[in-house]
Amino acid sequence: MSHSAVKPTPASPTPEGGHLLEVRDLHVEFRTGEGVARVINGVSYHLDAGETLAVLGESGSGKSVTAQAIMGILDTPPANVRSGQILYRGRDLLGQSEEQRRQVRGKEIAMIFQDALSALNPVFPVGWQIGETLRHREGMSRGDARARTVELMDLVRIPAAASRLGDYPHQFSGGMRQRVMIAMALALNPKVLIADEPTTALDVTVQAQIMDLLADLRRDLDMAMILITHDLGVVAGVADRIAVMYAGRIVEHADVHSLYRAPAHPYTKGLLESIPRLDVRGQALSTIRGLPPNLMRIPSGCPFHPRCPYVQQVCVDVVPHDLVLGDGRTSACHFAQEVCDDSAR
Amino acid sequence: MSDFETVAATENQAARRGPSGEPGAPNQVGVPRKPRSLAGDAWRDLRRKPIFWISLFLVVLVAAMAVVPALFTANDPRDCVLSRQHAGPSGGAIFGYDFQGCDTYSRAVYGARASLLVGALSALFTGLIAVVVGMLAGYFGRWVDAVLSRVIDIVLGIPLLLAAIVLLKRVSASSDNVRLFAVIFVLAALGWTTAARVIRSSVITAKEQDYVAAARMLGAGNGRIMWRHILPNALAPAIVVLTIALGSFISAEATLSFLGIGLKSPTISWGIDIDAGRVHMRESATPLVVPSTFLALTVLAFIMLGDAIRDAFDPKLR
């Protein structure tokens, strides 16, 4: 009966003062035919048990690559982790063997993706796919795995779960497929769930259902969650803390309330001002000028300087370090305090 | 408008890929691509491939032999003296002499013309038939596609050699040129099906693209859409199929000549010489090996060239 119920596992001890998961000064580059793209340039963030960290960024910001590095599913080559540490309960995952990392994957840290249709194998029934992990990794018998699969499908609120075990992925709607993928990710009771754009491909009403589900599961199963997204609305709904990424760096890091109230980095400020809002009727949208940088030729100094309204000579010359503002929030901007004051006004 | 001018000014710095994409591949995490034209990209890619240069060199060499064989050998391939039968290398005859006492090397050089002519013209006609049939079937669909696809199935079902024997027997007594074009006709008439199928399926893909819908919304007619929008985007895979077919047509010509139903002496072709060399293989292998090597290298060169060009023009492989 050890697997009969999904119970919150008591959080195993983490090293004194350490975080559950910590990324330290990670650098990742991609070698392509046209040169070296510096995709991650010194990313550091941490995740504590029971919290939700949102990693916010546009395409090319490196938000997904960081997650793939944590999971150890980067294709190397072309990817190359140049330096940095990924500490899980104090142990550096990057130093571990492939076999050790496989043990962590799924069981300690699990991941769900944006495109549930391509993440599921079209030729096997979903019940079989969820159960496969249980049989393979937990050595469960067919009967036990089946019973646990039904439990998991109930847990992610798939109606009439027992009768849908034999259905194939294409017989499920987009929202239901996403639930199947969440069930698969939860099969081994992970402590950390990484959700990479989990609702981007879904309609608004279904998106709301899935975000509710993820928030409830995180609370009920006492997991920690990294939510990777470009959607400022989704983040505001569930995150505790936010790390904003731009050109492979974290440009701002703050708790969700202070960040939305008064962003302290011009990029975050620009993003928040450029989205049309349902609750505010506005005139012309303010825009962030220009385009995200070419990762093979990242601008000197602050990578945001060509698009920044606050730009000064120092931004072209000097890479800004994380400036600590109150409440443990940081901003990688030479004029962080000024931006923050402007925003609060 | 100031925002837009900035955009235009900064666009040199970054031409990004699409916003969505699966994780993993570098181009899907927003790695930018430098501005270049499609053909420029292909050329840049080809330039760095030794395979491309080797195959191009061979193709140019064979083409030169076909056009001006006298550049490559001073000996007349028809200057045959029986006393030199199977004699070793001497003078310009670097590979010695065959059963008839002709210069083996010289005959191989002169044989390039007929072989290449058959290959190139068969590929050209094959391409024309395939483009017309594939385009009509793919673009109009419905009953046009049903009829043309069945025609393709039927032609594909005809065994090449059997049909060639039946058709070429009728012209066996005709002049050299008539026989040459009969061989080309037979190869093209039976060989277009694969290319037509490739074109049909790439036309179907191209037809569904948004830019075709955009052209239609502007009021473009069928002819314009087929010619300007679909053909250029559907042709790339067909060109590859055709270069590969070109190689196989050359060897098919050799097969037909070898079977005695293709070209005949006094026409000089690799097929004829391979056939003759085979008979006297035990006395001397060189008259068999030399034209066979020429044939094999030429076919290989065309196939490698086609392969390299296809890879270069396929952005997904880059």
Next chain:
Amino acid sequence: MTAPASPAKVRGETILAVDNLVKHFPITQGVLFQRQVGAVRAVDGVSFELRRGETLGVVGESGCGKSTLARLLMRLETPTSGRATLEGNDLFRSSGAELRRLRRNMQMVMQDPYTSLNPRMTVGAIIGEPFDIHPDAAPKGSKRKRVQELLDVVGLNPEHINRYPHQFSGGQRQRIGIARALALRPEIIVCDEPVSALDVSIQAQVINLLEQLQDEFGLSYIFIAHDLSVVRHIADRVAVMYLGKIVEIGTEDEIYERATHPYTQALLSAVPVPDPDARDDRTMIRLTGDVPSPADPPSGCRFRTRCWKAQEVCAREEPHPVPRAADPHPSACHFAELRPTTT
């Protein structure tokens, strides 16, 4: 460029009227002898009017028929039945030269900037193609100049006329698509999800461009999108679609502040608001289940299978989009009422 000059054209008059438009895609079985076993009712009786100079937003979830509606209006699909009148001309009965003339009045900007431009044509050829098809649209020899003007209008460098689409970013490609749509100086532009494929920081640039062009050229937009925030920003009137039908239509204010259809209310409440402080204040309506298949829609009201107000009458009788007592804009619900706790 100057706006289409015609003194008789009055802002606010009806320019396009769509009446009971229907598109059913047949579902067939069998390879050689196909027979129809059903139909996907993609668009199933849609009526609306578009006025000169306004933006009509069309919102709905995937499968509601909004993209099919766009393709029908652009004559990329043939409607099963229904009428559309474009400035007095019957849009669906015209063909040949008359259709080509009508097309000059109505153009479309498509969703995907990566597939909507022919990769083997230069930008100049792409934007110049409308003038090749309609030689009378530009005086002889002025094509190049017109193309460069258009590039300038949409905020691209006119010197980039010889570049290929893949040398531009997504947002810039979308501008090229907009320039192509503008070339024939249409009065109506159908925008089918024009910003949903773009990055957040680029979306605002394109939305602002569309608004600026509307003012400059007096364009009317049919703006199709799934993003209700974007639609609220740009639209004057909004139509909400569900399973091939318009369930509610009204001014931006009527739909966003005084919606009376339960589906509209649910849709609006599900939109994530970028404000963490509003997290707990907002009462959300959580719909259960998925959208039913358009091949087999529910009887009566199509929304009843997910509606918390559904009663027996909803299965029996189809509600029509007519003004309701709760608010005088058309709403297709038997129990139309304002939501008591609107944020």
